[in-house]
Amino acid sequence: MIPPLLLAPLGGVILALLSRAPWQAALGTAVGATGLLSGAVIQGMSPRVAAWGDLLRLDELGSYFLLIVAGVHFLCSVYAYGYFRRELEGGHIGPAKVRMYHVWTNLFVLSMVVVVCSHHLALQWVAVEATTLFSAPLIYLHGDRRGMEAAWKYLLICSVGIAFAFLGIIFLSRAAGDVPLTYTALPLAAKRLDPRFLRLAFLFFLVGYGTKMGLAPMHTWLPDAHSQAPAPASAMLSGVLLNCALLSILRVAPAIPGAYASPLLILFGILSIAVPALLVAVQRDIKRLLAFSSIENMGIVVLGLGFGGAARPAALLHVLNHSVAKVLLFLVAGDLILRFGTQRIRQIHGILRESPLRGVLLFGGILAITGSPPFGAFWSEFGILVGGIAGGHLAVSLAYLVLLAILFGSFLMYGSDMVFGEGVPQKLAGPELWCLLPACVLLLASLWLGLHVPAGLYKTLERLSSMVAFS
Amino acid sequence: MNTITILLLLLGLHTAVTERIRPAIRSLAAQGILLGLLPFLAAPGAAWRAAGLGLATIAVKSVAIPMILTRAVNRLEIGQESESLLSTKTVILLIGALTLAAFVACARFGLSGQDRLGAAAGLTLLFSGLLMMTTRVKAVSQVIGFVVLENGIFLFGAASGSEFTLPIELGIFLDLFVAVFLMGILMLKIQRTFTHMDVRKIHTLKD
Numbered sequence: 201m202i203p204p205l206l207l208a209p210l211g212g213v214i215l216a217l218l219s220r221a222p223w224q225a226a227l228g229t230a231v232g233a234t235g236l237l238s239g240a241v242i243q244g245m246s247p248r249v250a251a252w253g254d255l256l257r258l259d260e261l262g263s264y265f266l267l268i269v270a271g272v273h274f275l276c277s278v279y280a281y282g283y284f285r286r287e288l289e290g291g292h293i294g295p296a297k298v299r300m301y302h303v304w305t306n307l308f309v310l311s312m313v314v315v316v317c318s319h320h321l322a323l324q325w326v327a328v329e330a331t332t333l334f335s336a337p338l339i340y341l342h343g344d345r346r347g348m349e350a351a352w353k354y355l356l357i358c359s360v361g362i363a364f365a366f367l368g369i370i371f372l373s374r375a376a377g378d379v380p381l382t383y384t385a386l387p388l389a390a391k392r393l394d395p396r397f398l399r400l401a402f403l404f405f406l407v408g409y410g411t412k413m414g415l416a417p418m419h420t421w422l423p424d425a426h427s428q429a430p431a432p433a434s435a436m437l438s439g440v441l442l443n444c445a446l447l448s449i450l451r452v453a454p455a456i457p458g459a460y461a462s463p464l465l466i467l468f469g470i471l472s473i474a475v476p477a478l479l480v481a482v483q484r485d486i487k488r489l490l491a492f493s494s495i496e497n498m499g500i501v502v503l504g505l506g507f508g509g510a511a512r513p514a515a516l517l518h519v520l521n522h523s524v525a526k527v528l529l530f531l532v533a534g535d536l537i538l539r540f541g542t543q544r545i546r547q548i549h550g551i552l553r554e555s556p557l558r559g560v561l562l563f564g565g566i567l568a569i570t571g572s573p574p575f576g577a578f579w580s581e582f583g584i585l586v587g588g589i590a591g592g593h594l595a596v597s598l599a600y601l602v603l604l605a606i607l608f609g610s611f612l613m614y615g616s617d618m619v620f621g622e623g624v625p626q627k628l629a630g631p632e633l634w635c636l637l638p639a640c641v642l643l644l645a646s647l648w649l650g651l652h653v654p655a656g657l658y659k660t661l662e663r664l665s666s667m668v669a670f671s
Numbered sequence: 672m673n674t675i676t677i678l679l680l681l682l683g684l685h686t687a688v689t690e691r692i693r694p695a696i697r698s699l700a701a702q703g704i705l706l707g708l709l710p711f712l713a714a715p716g717a718a719w720r721a722a723g724l725g726l727a728t729i730a731v732k733s734v735a736i737p738m739i740l741t742r743a744v745n746r747l748e749i750g751q752e753s754e755s756l757l758s759t760k761t762v763i764l765l766i767g768a769l770t771l772a773a774f775v776a777c778a779r780f781g782l783s784g785q786d787r788l789g790a791a792a793g794l795t796l797l798f799s800g801l802l803m804m805t806t807r808v809k810a811v812s813q814v815i816g817f818v819v820l821e822n823g824i825f826l827f828g829a830a831s832g833s834e835f836t837l838p839i840e841l842g843i844f845l846d847l848f849v850a851v852f853l854m855g856i857l858m859l860k861i862q863r864t865f866t867h868m869d870v871r872k873i874h875t876l877k878d
Contacts, residue, residue, distance in 0.1 A: 255838070322835045326842035333849045340857070345864045352810070352857050359817060359850050360804065366824055366843075367797075373833035381835075396780065 201243050201250040202258060205266070205313055208235030212306035222288060222295050225302040226281040232306055233270070233277040236313070240270035257319035257384070261664050264516070265316045265447050268523050269440045273309050275638035279531050280305070280432040282634025286538050287430075293342060301341055301430065308334040308436065315444040321381045322369055324448055325362070328412060331441055332358045338433040339425050350424035357421040361411025365448070368404030371397045372452065387454035390671045395457065402456045405449055406464055412445035414495045415468045415502060416475040426491035427543070431534020434487060438494045439527035443519055446501060450668045458508065458670030465506030470596055470603075472499025477603040480610045485543045486533050489614060490526065493569055496607060497522040503600060504584035505668070511587020512669065513661040518580035521649060525568035525577060528642035532561045535635045536618075545614055549621040559619045561639050566615035568646040570608040576649025672712045673788060679705050679826060680792040686819055687799035688762055690755065695815050696740045702822050703733025709829050724840055728825075731848045736818055739855040743811055747862050754808040762802065769798040789830025796823030810861065814854045821847055 212232025219225040243250055243258060244267050250258040258266065284301065287293045311330035318324035336355050340347040373381055375397035379389040390398070411418040426434050453461065476496040483489040497518070504515025536558065540548050552559030568575035571582075581604065588597035679702055686698045707729035710721040755762065773794035777787045796819055803816025834840070 255836075320835075320839065322839045323842065326839060326846055329846040329850070333846065333853060336853055336857075340860070343860070343864075345861075348857060348861050348864060352854075352861065355850065355854055355857065356804065356813060356817065360801070360820065363797075363820055363824055367827070370824070370828045370831050370833045373835075374831045 201239065201246070202252040202256050202317055205236060205239045205243070205258075205317065206310065208232045208239060209306045209310040209313060211235065213303055213310070216299060216302035216306060219299060219302070222284060222298040223281065225299045226277070226284065229277045229280065229302045229306060230274075233274040233309075236309070237270040237274045240266045251319070252317075254380075254382070255320045255323050256314075256317045257382075258317045259667070260660070261447070261450070261667050262316045264660070264664060265443055265519075266313065268443060268520060269309065269312050269316065272436060272439045272523060272527050275527065275641060276432040276435050276531075277305075279435075279534075279635055279638045282632045283431055283534055283538070285634070286632060290538070297341055297343075301338065301433070304334055304337045304341075305433065305436070308338065308441075310334075312440060312444050316447060318451075319382045319384070321372065321383065321386075321448075321451060324451065325366055325369055328365070328409065328445060328448055329359070329362045331444060332362065332412070335429075335433070335437060335441065338437075339429045341430055341433070342428075347428045350421075350428035353421045354425040357418075358412055361408050361418060363408070364404050364411070365408025368401045368408055368452075371401035371404060372455075375401060383451040383454075386452070387671060390455040393455065398456055399460050402452060402461055403464070405452055406468065409445045409448045410468060410502075413442050413449075413498050413502075414472070415498060416472040416495060419472065419475065419495045422495060423488045423491040426494065427485055427487035431487075431530055431537070434490075434534070435527040435530035438491065438530060439523045442494060442498055443523065446498065446519065450505075453505075453668050453670055456670050461670050462506045462508060465502050466593065466596055467506075469499045469501075469503025469506050470599060472496065472502065473600065473603045473607075477606045477610075480607060483614075484545055486537070486545050486548065486618075487530070487543055489545065489611075490529050490533060493529075493607075493611070494522075494526060497526070497569070500581060500584060500600075503596075504580075504587065507584060507588040507591050507593060508669070509587050509591050511584045511591065512665040513658070514580045514583025514587060516661050516664055516668070517653075517657075518577065518584065521575075521577040521580050521646065522569075524642050524646045524649065525565055525575065528561070528639050528646065529565040529569060531635065531639045531642070532558065532565055535632065535639075536562070545618060548618045552619050553622075557636060557640075561636070561643055563615055563619045564643045564646075565639075566611050568643070568650075570611045571604065572608070574650040575646045576653075577646070578650055579653060672709075675705050675708060675712070676789050676792050676826070676830075679822070680795060683792075683796040683799055683819055683822060684766060686815060687766060687803050688759060690759065692744055692809070692811055692815075693741075695812070696737050696744070699740070699815060699818055699822075700733040700737040702819075703731070703736070704729055706732060706822060706825055706829075709826075720837065723837065727841060727844045731844045732818070732822070735848055736851050739851055740811060740814065743855050743858050746859060747811070755812075756806045756808065762806070765802060766795070766799050769802075770795045773798065786830050786832075790827050793823045793825070793827025793830055796820070796826060799823070810854075810858050814851060814858070817854070818851065 209232050212229045215228025216225040244263045284298045311327050311334050314327035336351050340351040375393040379385050414422040426437050473496050476492040480492050501515045501518050504511040537543050571577040682698045682702045686695045689695050707725040710724040774791040777791040800816045800820025804813050
C-alpha cells in the first residue's frame with residue numbers, strides 16, 4: 201500500500217510541471233491530493249501494517265499522522281485554487297510562480313509522506329531535511345525581500361538543527377551496535393543498549409528535531425517563515441510539517457528511559473508555552489500571531505508527552521486538534537489579507553458587519569485554537585492538565601494553566617478587535633467559494649471533535665500512546 | 672587514518688580562522704578529498720561500497736559545493752575579506768578551548784586511540800563551523816561554516832563507526848548538496864534585492 205501513497209504526490213509534481221495554465225497546475229495538485237487522501241483512508245481502515253522493503257513501514261501511529269497530512273493537503277489544494285486566482289487577478293503574482301508553488305508543494309508533501317512512512321531512522325532524517333529544502337522555495341515564492349530573509353533564516357537554522365539530529369542518529373547507532381536503527385527493532389533491544397549513548401541520542405534528537413518543531417528557544421526562525429509564505433503554504437508548514445518533526449522524536453521514544461526524557465520534555469514544553477505567552481501581546485501581524493500560537497501548541501503537545509500517563513493520549517489528540525484549528529485560521533487569515541491588502545491586525549476590523557461568514561470563521565477559529573469549549577482543543581488541553589496533576593507535577597500544571605489563560609486573553613482581544621468594531625473603509629468582496637469552503641469544513645471538524653469525540657478515536661489514541669511510551 | 676584526521680582538523684581550523692574567502696573555499700575542497708578517502712581506509716573489505724561513497728563525497732564536497740560557492744563569490748563581486756564579529760585572536764582562543772573540551776569529552780566517554788582522535792576532531796570541526804555561522808557577517812562565510820559543521824559530523828560519524836545502507840548514505844549527500852545549492856541561489860537573489868550581502872543589515876523581520 202505504500203507505493204501508491206508515494207505515487208500520488210509524485211503524480212501531482214508531474215502534472216504541475218506539464219501544466220500550461222495555473223488552473224491546470226491546481227487541478228494536478230488536487231488530483232494528487234485526492235489520491236493521497238483516499239490511500240491514507242484505505243490504509244487507516246485496514247488493520248494490517250503496510251511495509252515496503254526494510255526502509256518503509258506504515259504502522260497505526262504513522263497512519264494517524266499520514267491522515268492529518270493528507271486531509272490538510274487536500275483542503276489546502278482546494279483553497280490554493282481560489283487563493284491564487286485572486287492573487288493573479290490582483291497582479292500580486294505571475295502564472296509561472298503559481299506553477300512553481302504547485303511543483304514545490306507536491307514535492308514537499310512527498311517528503312512528508314516519506315517522513316511518516318520511514319521505518320529506518322536515518323531515512324527519516326533524510327526525509328525531514330528534504331521537507332526543509334522543498335518548503336524553503338515556498339517561503340520566498342513572492343520574491344520580496346522579507347520572504348528571502350525568512351527563507352535564509354529558515355534554511356540555515358533548520359539545517360543546523362537537523363545536523364544536530366544527525367549527531368543523535370550517530371550516537372544511537374553507536375549505542376545500537378548490530379541492532380538495526382528501525383523504530384521496531386530499537387525498543388526491543390533497548391535494555392541491552394548503552395544508556396549513556398541513548399541519553400545523548402535523545403538529547404540531540406530533541407534539540408535537532410525540536411528546532412524544526414519550533415520549540416523555544418530554537419523557535420526564532422518560525423514566526424518569520426510562517427508569516428512570509430503564501431497562506432496555503434503557511435497552513436501546511438504550521439499544520440502538518442511541525443507534526444512530522446514531532447513524529448521523528450516519538451519514533452525514538454520507546455527506546456529511551458522515561459526518567460531521563462520526561463523532565464527534558466516538560467522543560468522544553470513549558471518554555472515553548474511561556475515564550476509565546478509573553479510575545480503574543482505585542483504582535484502586529486496576523487500571520488506572526490498565528491505562528492507564535494503554533495510554537496505554543498507544539499509546547500503543549502511536548503508538555504503532555506513529558507507528563508505521561510493520561511496526558512499522553514491527550515497530547516496525541518492535541519496534535520489533531522491543533523492541525524484542524526491552525527489550518528482553519530491560516531486559511532481565513534490568507535483570505536482576509538487578500539481582502540484588506542494588509543497583514544497588520546489593526547487595519548483589519550469590522551469583519552462581522554461586512555461578511556458574517558468570515559467573521560464566524562475567524563472568531564470560531566480563535567476560540568478553537570485557544571482551547572475554549574465546545575471545540576476539540578478544550579478536551580486535549582484539559583486532558584493534559586488532568587494528566588499533569590495526576591502525575592504529581594502540580595507547579596508545572598499551575599504554570600501551564602496560567603499561561604493558557606494569558607494566551608486566551610490576548611487572542612480574544614485580537615479576535616474581538618478584528619471581528620467586531622466599526623465597519624471597514626473598503627467593501628469586502630463576496631465570498632470566494634473555494635477559499636471559504638475548506639475553512640467551513642475545518643470549523644465543523646473542530647466543533648465535532650469538541651462535542652462528540654468518537655469512541656473509536658479514544659481507543660485508537662490509547663493504543664497509539666502505548667506505542668510512544670518511554671521505556 | 673590518523674594522518675588524514677589530523678590534516679582534516681588543520682584544514683578545518685584554517686577555514687574557520689582565515690579571514691579570506693577564496694582560500695577558505697579551497698581548503699573546503701581539500702577537506703572534501705580527504706573525507707572521500709576515509710571510506711577506503713575504514714572498510715578495506717567492501718571495495719565497491721567504499722568506491723561509491725568516496726566518489727560521492729568527492730563529487731559533492733570537493734567539486735560541486737566549492738563550485739557553487741566560487742560562482743557566488745564571483746557573481747557577487749564581494750571583497751576578499753570576510754568580516755567577523757570577533758577578532759582573529761579571540762576566534763583562535765575560542766577554538767583552542769573548544770578543541771580541548773572535545774578531547775576531554777571523548778576521553779570521558781571511553782573512546783580510545785583512533786576513534787578518540789577522529790571523534791574529537793569531528794566535534795572540533797562541528798564547533799568551529801557553528802562558531803563561523805554565528806559570528807561571520809557575510810552570507811558566503813555562513814554557508815562555508817555550515818559545510819565545515821557537516822564535515823565535522825561526517826568525520827565524527829566515521830570515527831564512531833556508524834554506517835547505513837547505500838540509499839540512505841546517498842540521500843544524505845543529496846540533501847547536503849541541495850541545501851548548499853539553495854543557499855547559493857538565495858544568496859544571489861538576496862544580493863539582487865538588497866544590493867548588499869551583509870547579514871547584519873537584513874533584519875526587517877522582528878518582533
